[in-house]
Amino acid sequence: MSTSTDTIEQLANAEYKYGFTTDVEADTFEPGLNEDVVRRLSAIKHEPEWLLEFRLKAFRAWQKMTEPTWHNLKIEKTDYQALSYYSAPKKKPALKSMDEVDPEVRKTFEKLGIPLIEQQFLAGVAVDAVFDSVSVATTFREKLGQLGIIFCSFSEAVKDHPELVKQYLGSVVPYTDNFYATLNSAVFSDGSFVYIPKGVRCPMELSTYFRINAKNTGQFERTLIVADEGAYVSYLEGCTAPMRDENQLHAAVVELVALDGATIKYSTIQNWYPGDKNGKGGIYNFVTKRGIAHANAKITWTQVETGSAITWKYPSCILQGDNSIGEFYSVATVNNYQQADTGTKMIHLGKNTRSTIVSKGISAGRGQNTYRGAVKIAKNAKGARNYSQCDSLLIGDRCGAHTFPYLEIKNTSAKVEHEASTSKIGEDQIFYCRQRGISSEDAVNMIVSGFCKDVFRELPMEFAVEAQKLLSISLEGSVG
Amino acid sequence: MLLEIKDLKVKAEDKQILKGLNLSVNPGEVHAIMGPNGSGKSTLARALSGHPGYEVNGGSVTFDGRDLLAMSPEERACEGVFMAFQYPVEIPGVNNAYFLKAALNAVRKHKGLQELDAVEFMQLIKSKAKLLEMDQAMLSRSVNEGFSGGEKKRNEIFQMAVLEPRLAILDETDSGLDIDALKIVANGVNALRAKDRAMIVVTHYQRLLDYIVPDFVHVLSGGQIIRSGGKELALELEAKGYR
Ligand SMILES: Nc1ncnc2c1ncn2[C@@H]1O[C@H](COP(=O)(O)OP(=O)(O)OP(=O)(O)O)[C@@H](O)[C@H]1O
Ligand SMILES: [Mg+2]
Numbered sequence: 001m002s003t004s005t006d007t008i009e010q011l012a013n014a015e016y017k018y019g020f021t022t023d024v025e026a027d028t029f030e031p032g033l034n035e036d037v038v039r040r041l042s043a044i045k046h047e048p049e050w051l052l053e054f055r056l057k058a059f060r061a062w063q064k065m066t067e068p069t070w071h072n073l074k075i076e077k078t079d080y081q082a083l084s085y086y087s088a089p090k091k092k093p094a095l096k097s098m099d100e101v102d103p104e105v106r107k108t109f110e111k112l113g114i115p116l117i118e119q120q121f122l123a124g125v126a127v128d129a130v131f132d133s134v135s136v137a138t139t140f141r142e143k144l145g146q147l148g149i150i151f152c153s154f155s156e157a158v159k160d161h162p163e164l165v166k167q168y169l170g171s172v173v174p175y176t177d178n179f180y181a182t183l184n185s186a187v188f189s190d191g192s193f194v195y196i197p198k199g200v201r202c203p204m205e206l207s208t209y210f211r212i213n214a215k216n217t218g219q220f221e222r223t224l225i226v227a228d229e230g231a232y233v234s235y236l237e238g239c240t241a242p243m244r245d246e247n248q249l250h251a252a253v254v255e256l257v258a259l260d261g262a263t264i265k266y267s268t269i270q271n272w273y274p275g276d277k278n279g280k281g282g283i284y285n286f287v288t289k290r291g292i293a294h295a296n297a298k299i300t301w302t303q304v305e306t307g308s309a310i311t312w313k314y315p316s317c318i319l320q321g322d323n324s325i326g327e328f329y330s331v332a333t334v335n336n337y338q339q340a341d342t343g344t345k346m347i348h349l350g351k352n353t354r355s356t357i358v359s360k361g362i363s364a365g366r367g368q369n370t371y372r373g374a375v376k377i378a379k380n381a382k383g384a385r386n387y388s389q390c391d392s393l394l395i396g397d398r399c400g401a402h403t404f405p406y407l408e409i410k411n412t413s414a415k416v417e418h419e420a421s422t423s424k425i426g427e428d429q430i431f432y433c434r435q436r437g438i439s440s441e442d443a444v445n446m447i448v449s450g451f452c453k454d455v456f457r458e459l460p461m462e463f464a465v466e467a468q469k470l471l472s473i474s475l476e477g478s479v480g
Numbered sequence: 481m482l483l484e485i486k487d488l489k490v491k492a493e494d495k496q497i498l499k500g501l502n503l504s505v506n507p508g509e510v511h512a513i514m515g516p517n518g519s520g521k522s523t524l525a526r527a528l529s530g531h532p533g534y535e536v537n538g539g540s541v542t543f544d545g546r547d548l549l550a551m552s553p554e555e556r557a558c559e560g561v562f563m564a565f566q567y568p569v570e571i572p573g574v575n576n577a578y579f580l581k582a583a584l585n586a587v588r589k590h591k592g593l594q595e596l597d598a599v600e601f602m603q604l605i606k607s608k609a610k611l612l613e614m615d616q617a618m619l620s621r622s623v624n625e626g627f628s629g630g631e632k633k634r635n636e637i638f639q640m641a642v643l644e645p646r647l648a649i650l651d652e653t654d655s656g657l658d659i660d661a662l663k664i665v666a667n668g669v670n671a672l673r674a675k676d677r678a679m680i681v682v683t684h685y686q687r688l689l690d691y692i693v694p695d696f697v698h699v700l701s702g703g704q705i706i707r708s709g710g711k712e713l714a715l716e717l718e719a720k721g722y723r
Binding site: 423426428429431432433434435436438439440442447453 | 558565570575584
């Protein structure tokens, strides 16, 4: 308990801890989006013709699309012409070590409590830090390189491994997929690329810290992870953003390819600025995450979503190969005026495919939390199985929890189980804890972490600790 | 004096429940409180532990010379006020042992003692579990979740044994216990009787007082203590009732 007590004390009234901005000269496009912007973006990055084509096709498709409205979210209209589609730190050095990183950027990392150097040596984590749109630091590459593992920024991958990028980009999330993914396909700035060769087990957690910085710049991250046959990789994504008054749009795309017998674990802690107590400001987070699992492959999505004003996100698995496995473990927290519409899609195409969904939604304040999950079992998916569990926890009586499970079963041998529950942290429970000496906030934290433990268990150790802290921060002040 | 209640008035939802209650408790003493249903016994227990649903609108309570009413519920607990609930609360998902460790460490921290680590804590609760003949399996279940009525009551006294309060208020701990369990729990309570620890035992039945022999017996009726006496008073009440 002492750690969470300390955390609360430290952070009481701290508002958003990571709410600060950094002064780095940015090379930023004028607001606006048209074909010319797409071309300039591609040119500034010296991209090959095929990639420009990909972007242009996406852009043309996007112009004919409209934002989805089927979600359970109240969203202020975004003016896409008012956004700038490129921003990069001006002094882009060729970095050999952390010392060469812009001191301002390093300070930012320090404030965020991400001691890069310490992490490199202590935790054995290779950190590919994304500062705004362009990677400024990549570490451990050599060590990974000896195993044939590629872990680099997306732009570098385009330069150094164009054949891999060309083969897999858009293979899981086609450029026509949905409004936000299509926009991303047209204007994605940078992101991460991972390739694990056949039979290689990546010896460390790969980790990326994203950070939205330059004002008015929508962020369009693009991540592509390919695990070749029999390979294994665990990838961690953690995000923080500085405090802003305007809404900031974020539309990322993550594609995972797990070839025969491969395993990809993708864990996320999402802690973007959620807006203030009155619902002003905050990040709009519209993410498309999808993986394809070939025969005997396994994809696990684990997410802890505490931030953003609006979260629209459904990490999904296409279980294409026989015996492939998809898992989704999620904790989504909303407080104050936050809204989340999140869940997953498990698409069973192969025989004996299995999927597990464990979703824990926590609503406090006036937060609205929606679980939306689809399980589809195709005609040929003989022996497919799914287990879903969706639990909601309410704190206070002005928040809401909603559950929309969709089922589509076209093979009669399939077994699908769904369990759902809604509970409320009662005043009696809080008083009982207090009578034993435990403060209200600690009581809430304790009940919340008990509620989430099936998901936290799936996170790598140090991430689980971080997740616990974030939950207590995001629920601060939720009980009187 | 450990606890001094003077002219205590308590109301809940516009209902005046306690109407000027006086009670003094010295360290080492056991006071039994009896009285008809709805007379305010649980209300007294809740008011002493600081339940936010109960408003004190008169009188004073000093605990070891300090104003108890000015303290938050958790502060009272840390100062050594323990209430065994008449209806213990279930907390799904929170491990019983983990909960108790959090509670004990909160109390220890308050006292300026070092927090116990997992190993030390497990050793401590093993011996306390033995005292109350608690099944080990209950320690790893969620707090009170799915416990039988009797198991919940036993768990309350188990928590008291671990937390070692200075003032324990047991609200109808005997109700719901079978004959054997009653003996075990009563023995557990007796083992915790100490020179520097006082107890207020709320009960309807002499049966419990056969095991936990009180120093004083009080009758609470209509929001006030209307009679006090020694342990014989309980026998008299058992025979004649409250009227
Ligand atoms: N929160 C509350 N709101 C309204 N009325 C209350 C509240 N709590 C207690 N009361 C009322 O106050 C009176 C005293 O209740 P209390 O629970 O203290 O009785 P008790 O002496 O413990 O009874 P029992 O022997 O049945 O346990 C009852 O009439 C009860 O209905
Ligand atoms: Mg009662």
